Amino acid sequence: MSASPRLPALDADGPIARRFLIGAVQKAYLAFREGRLEMSPAAWLRLLRLHYQELTAQPAALSALPSPTPVLPAIPPPTSGDRSIDQIVxxxxLGSGGRLQFPESAHPLVSVLVVLHNRADLTLRCLRALRTTMLPLEIVVVxxxxxxxxxxLLDRLDGVVVVKNATNVGFLAAVNEGATHAxxxxxxxxNSDAEVLPGGxxxxxxxxASSETIGAVVGKLVHMDGRLQEAGSIVWQDGSCQGYGRGDDPLDPAYxxxxxxxxxxxxxxxxxxxxxxxxxxxxDRFRPAYYEDADYCLRLWQSGRQVIYEPRAVVLHVESASSASSSDVVERLARHxxxxxxxxxxxxxxxxxxxGSNPLQARSRISGGxxxxxxxxxxxxxxxxxGYPRSRAMIQAALELGHQVTLYPRVEPSERWEEAYSDxxxxxxxxxxxxxxxxxxxxxxxxxxxxxLIVSRPHNMRExxxxxxxxxxxxxxAVLYDAEALFTLREVGxxxxxxxVTPTEEVSRVVSEETSLARGCDVILTVSLAEAARFAEAGFSNVEILGNSVVPNPTGRSFEARSGLxxxxxxxxxxxxxxxxxxWFVRQVLPLLREKLGPDLRLTVAGRHASPRLAALVGPSVVALGLVxxxxxxxxxxxxxxxxxxFGAGIPLKVHHAAAAGLPVVCTSLVQEQLHWQRDDDLLVADEAAQFAEQCCRLYRQPELWMHVRNSALRRVGRDCAPDRFRAILGRALEAACERDRPNARYDATRGVGP
Incomplete structure (x- = not known):
């Protein structure tokens, strides 16, 4: 199932709309002429979605494309001949007299090596696509x-290194020769029949460039009809190979x-x-072609370098457009x-x-995780x-521990890919x-x-x-329940x-209901000693306290240059x-502060909100920024x-983040007890409105106190929220859960976690 967005309405006069329509017509006509036009509506939608996303993937690259010139002629209407659309182009x-120009670079970052043997129509499309890149290139054509x-075609190229062979020496020898000119x-x-999409x-x-341990990067190859050719490839024990995902939707999450x-x-x-x-x-033993790429990649692995599949490197590929006959291919593949x-x-x-082996098990080459x-x-x-930043930190820590991670968003599963991967x-x-x-x-x-499985929040654990x-x-x-905090205690508060008044027996009942979700789990994760104690009282012994992961990084502005809350x-x-x-703060505390600190004092509120109560309070003294x-x-x-x-439960990550940025905090005693921080050193504390206002005034007016609290809180965050400590606790919990004896395969929600 794909999570691709629906196609939004396009500005009919905009450049993306024009390219979308022209490209859709091109691809539809090509599919028709080559007998690949499917009548399935799903296939059409898949093609249009892919086409739209390749156009919108790199707006900057689109805007940088040159205006139409003889290099990119308009597509003529269909003719009665048997030429493909690429041949028509x-x-x-060639008849227009245009030239294909590439800027020459004294120090190219990338040498693009393209081997040709006929199919000039596909070569033109391949080279045209390279003109969208923003990187300094050198094009080497053999x-x-x-x-x-x-x-x-080669006579019409400017800024390209052209190597001409007197005979067809094959792909492998041509690559080896061309590499010496790069x-x-x-x-x-x-490949000359490949079209790199913008940004790929x-x-x-x-x-x-992200790591010296990476020896090669491979891309997502997509057939011209929109089906996936491969998202990286698998080598089986007998030397046979399989393109992962072949024939699937290239926008499926697995790819x-x-x-x-x-x-x-x-x-x-x-x-x-x-x-x-x-x-x-x-x-050279793999001449003229086939298995030379697999051999090179395995040699990289054997030398300690990784081969990485990069899904954003999307390439449309005709596949074997210039290969020998199918019988020759089969014979060479078997021999090689x-x-x-x-x-x-x-x-x-x-x-x-x-x-019989499951490609899912072999799709990633990770050992030990x-x-x-x-x-x-x-x-x-x-x-x-x-609590989402903590979940994000858990995912990051799991990756750093060498594990493979799948994230399943159960409640809000729809999001654009670029937004989802932004964090x-x-x-x-x-x-x-x-x-x-x-x-x-x-x-x-x-x-x-x-x-x-690591499951966060009670409703997700229940499901x-x-x-x-x-x-x-x-x-x-193994099942780890990330209980974080006891949500029922928030309701009691x-x-x-x-x-x-909630009777004691009722509090015990609702807490017991929530803690019972952990029955059948191998490890329980909580954020604080208080929550861990509640689970211990309920008879659970295998509980790990996993707080927050935050790095102190104070901002630089001075006390005098700051203002507001x-x-x-x-x-x-x-x-x-x-x-x-x-x-409560706006109604009870802020008026007192404005009397003491002046009518210009403002409270800024940041965060996702849909609260009518908060919306009613927004005004000159309260600024609601929304999601930042x-x-x-x-x-x-x-x-x-x-x-x-x-009222609440757990540990307030917002205080950790503010303190880590060097912004001193005034809070209630509930927050101070959750953090186990020292009053008047790490933060200032008050519960009643007048006292809370007084503590804010002290911190707002006294630069020495402000600096003392700032520095003390920074030290606290460094001790309590060290990422190394966070990662070690998560690693210990995972190993304990995975090594735990599970005599029955069936998950048993009545079985508590015992010694």
Missing amino acids: LDEW DNHSTDDTPR RGELLLLL LEAAAATL MFRRPVDFGSGAFLLTRRLTFLAAGRFD RKLFAAKHSAWLRSHAKPP RRLLFVEDCVPHEKLGA VPRDVELMLGHGHPGLSGFLTDRLSFYDA VGRVLSALAPASRP RRRLAGL LFAGSLVDDAGPNVDSVV DDLRPHYDSHRIFVAPTR
Whole structure:
């Protein structure tokens, strides 16, 4: 199931709309002429969606495209001949007298190496697509004695290194020859029948540059009819190879995340030029072609370098447009597979055996790590607050521990890919588009794939537990319940503030109901000693306290250059603790502060909100910013952070974040007790309105006190929220859960976690 967005309305006069319509007509006509036009509405929608996303993926690149010139002629109407649309474009362009120009660079970052043998029409499309890149390129073309219009095409190229062979020496030899003419730091092997979509080369180059341990980056190859050719490839134990995802929707979540793979097709393979040369280039024993790319990638792995699949490097590929006859291909593949398997026999012993092996198990080449499934409400963006930054930190820590991570957003599963990955590493598989309706089927299909499930929030644990209880797999993964805080205690606190007394036996009953969700789980994660004690009282012993992960990074503005008060937090629930605290502060405390500090004093409120109670308070003294992508400028400009929380549970991450940015905090005793910080050192504390206003005034007026609290809180955050400590606790919890004895495969929600 794909999570692709619907096609929005387009400005009919805009450049994207024009390109969308022209491109759609081109591709439809090409499919019709080549007999690939499907009548399925789903196939049409898939093609149009892919076409739209490739156009909108890089707006900057689109706007930088040159105006139409003879280089890019208008597409003529269909003719009665048997020419493809690419052949029509080539004929018109050759007849127009236009030239294809590439800027020459004294120090190219990427040398693009393209091997040709006929099919000048596809070569033109390949080269035209390269003109959208913003990187300094060098184009190296090796022509293997083409006999069609290729010589005429090569005569029309400016800024291109052209190497002409007197005979067809084959792909492998041509690549090895062309590499000696390249000057770029990076070398891109690109088939002449491949079209790199805008932004693809930039994404691949950024990934390769991100680590010296990466030896090559391969892309997502998509057939011209919109079906996936491969998202990286798998090498089986017998030396046979399989393109992962072949024939599927290229926008399926399984193909949208970055991961290490055995190898990728040489149709698009980016590597460092010096690495390629030092490795001896392609092995001549695989001449003229086939298995040379798999052999090079395995040699990279054996030398300690990774091969990474980059999903943003999208390449449209005709596949084997200029290959020999099918019988020759089959014979060469069989011969070279035998050679390849013999050469790498020792290395291949650890690979899975076909047939019958699950490609899902072999899609990522990660040794030693575990496969983890996180179930959360939504993609955990930092700006959302409400515990999501902690979930994000858990995912990051799991990756750093060497694990593979899938994130399943159960409640809010729909989001644009670029927005979803703005806060979550690209190495995480995001199961967008599935949500609550798809959970049962997803767990049924993949339960045996994962080593551990980490489930956040009570309602998600309840639903996951229901699904797991209905399954009877041969073995089940470990289950970690990230209880974070006891949500029922928040409700008890809210009722107390409303003057409603909750009997002790009722409190015990509702707490017991929530803690019972952990029955059948292998490890329980909480954020504080208080929550851990509640689970211990309920008879659970395997509890880990996992707080927050925050790095102190104070802003630089001085005390005198700051003004105003700041509150940040999720303000969606009108009956929740954040809305209550802001309403109480604005009504009871802010008027007292304005009397003492002046009528210009303002409270700035940041965070996602849909609260009618808060909306009614917005005015000259209260500014509601809504959802803010980056709070750092506000931490830098304000003088005090207020946390007037009157009921709640857990640990207030908003206080950790404010303190880590060097913004001193005034809070209630509830917050101080949750943090276990020292009054008048790490923060200032008060519960009644007058006293809270007095503490704010002290901090607002006294620079020495302000600096003392700032520095003390920074030290506290450094001790309590160290990422190394956070990562170690999570690692210990995962290992304890995975190594725990599970005598029965069925998930048993009646079984408590015992010694």
